[in-house]
Amino acid sequence: MDTQSPFYARVVALLSLLTDCQADLANAYSGRTLQTLFITLLSLVAGQLTPDSAAVPAREGRGPQIERAFQQLLRQHYAQWKQPAQYAAALNITVAHLNDTVKALTGTSVSAHLQQRAILEAKRLLGFTDRSVKEIGYALGYDEPVYFGKLFKKVTGLTPQQFRYQFRD
Structure with missing residues (x-):
């Protein structure tokens, strides 16, 4: 390796x-x-270990292909794209179809995936950098630091500062 x-x-x-x-x-x-x-x-x-998405078997249904494409877009654009409509447009499908497909395959809505990905990156930045909460919020595409802080607390149960202190102690 x-x-x-x-x-x-x-x-x-x-x-x-x-x-x-x-x-x-x-x-x-x-x-x-x-x-x-x-x-x-x-x-x-x-x-x-997973083969490249280009090697998807021809007989696989469209749902898993949509979900994989959504996850790839999410990894690339989570800091810029905050609306499910942006992902649906990139995939040339409706928001309802995207949400139904992703929720059926993962059990989680598109909006929840967007929040989870942003919060995961926020946790990484809070734990491993000394950037301020405001800077992290801006880096993740949130124009309002207060909104970012409230979202973080809603998802994790902790404020960003509480998470940082707990993570580092």
Whole structure:
């Protein structure tokens, strides 16, 4: 394995976080954090093992193709595109069709995926950078820092500052 690859660096970082969290099981959120980190590690490895989307079998239904294309667009544009309509337009389908398809396959709405992806990146930035909450909100495409803070708290149950302090302690 190439020890200089971004994949390797991410795996090492995740394993380090898992080890640190395992050592701190007294924290009320440690179990949940361990589960999330483990799922992230598994997803990262699965992403390396999954064949390229260009090699999709011809007999596969359109739904999984739409969902995969949506996930790819989400990875590329989560900081700029905040509306499901932007993703639907890029896929040349209606918002309703996109939402129905994604929800049927993942159990989660398109809007929830958008929020989750932005919050995941916010957590990464809060944990591993010293950027201010305002700067992180702007970097993630939120024009109003107050809205970003409220969204973060709604999704995580913590303010961005509380998350940062808890993550770093």
